[in-house]
Amino acid sequence: MELKAEQIQSNWDEFLGYIKTYIPGTRGEKLMKFYLKHEGEFMLMPASHKKAYHNAFPGGYIEHVNRVIKGALSINSVWKEFGAEQNYTVEELVFSAINHDLGKLGDEDNYAHIPSDDEWRKKNMGEMYKFNNSIAYMSVPERSIKLLVDNDIKLTQNEWLTIRLHDGLYDPANEPYLKNYMPELKPRTSLVFIVHQADLMASRIEFEREWLPKFNNKEIKKDNFKVKPKSMNSKSKALSSIKSEGLKNLFEEL
Numbered sequence: 446m447e448l449k450a451e452q453i454q455s456n457w458d459e460f461l462g463y464i465k466t467y468i469p470g471t472r473g474e475k476l477m478k479f480y481l482k483h484e485g486e487f488m489l490m491p492a493s494h495k496k497a498y499h500n501a502f503p504g505g506y507i508e509h510v511n512r513v514i515k516g517a518l519s520i521n522s523v524w525k526e527f528g529a530e531q532n533y534t535v536e537e538l539v540f541s542a543i544n545h546d547l548g549k550l551g552d553e554d555n556y557a558h559i560p561s562d563d564e565w566r567k568k569n570m571g572e573m574y575k576f577n578n579s580i581a582y583m584s585v586p587e588r589s590i591k592l593l594v595d596n597d598i599k600l601t602q603n604e605w606l607t608i609r610l611h612d613g614l615y616d617p618a619n620e621p622y623l624k625n626y627m628p629e630l631k632p633r634t635s636l637v638f639i640v641h642q643a644d645l646m647a648s649r650i651e652f653e654r655e656w657l658p659k660f661n662n663k664e665i666k667k668d669n670f671k672v673k674p675k676s677m678n679s680k681s682k683a684l685s686s687i688k689s690e691g692l693k694n695l696f697e698e699l
Contacts, residue, residue: 448508453503457487467540468536490549491574493505496571501573509651513643516644524639538639541611555577556577559575607640622637
């Protein structure tokens with residue numbers, strides 16, 4: 446998928462609008478200053494490096510984040526309707542959604558995603574970007590928090606936990622927080638789960654948009670090549686190699 450220039454600009458304007466609307470005061474000013482400092486990179490960043498994931502195209506990152514913000518606001522309404530404790534603010538919810546994947550930027554000296562120059566990997570593996578190896582390894586949530594702290598943008602405890610745990614149990618490092626049976630060790634706020642659900646929903650919708658139209662009952666299309674289903678399954682192949690009619694009849698009944 447590709448976004449037109451006007452859509453990329455519209456998505457960026459929408460993104461900045463969330464900061465203006467939901468993050469007030471000095472913190473909002475610092476957050477806005479940080480994003481404007483890296484405006485050119487944020488506007489064109491992909492959400493992932495590989496087509497098999499989601500939004501691996503210029504402008505994909507901001508489109509994804511906008512979808513997570515809108516999703517989090519809507520999902521929060523459902524949780525509230527069903528009685529979830531409102532021990533967090535809407536500002537905390539939107540702040541967490543805005544910054545949940547911030548670490549994908551890289552550090553402030555080097556951007557993480559570099560357009561791939563390997564035509565074979567792009568065509569056959571869908572790897573449209575490669576990771577900038579000049580950047581030391583750090584998980585995306587941890588780098589997100591570090592970037593905010595380095596720019597003197599304070600986080601509440603709810604925001605820290607929500608950004609840190611937004612990948613849910615897809616990240617084994619989150620198990621001590623999310624996979625336990627002692628009440629006192631469980632998260633004290635549902636905000637963690639709401640933003641995770643919004644991110645999961647957004648990523649799934651973006652995956653469906655990219656891949657479901659390419660699937661049908663007869664073939665799977667992948668860019669410039671097709672993978673056709675095998676003409677015979679394993680059972681059919683086995684039957685074709687059996688000469689004894691009795692044994693063939695017995696095998697067919699299995």
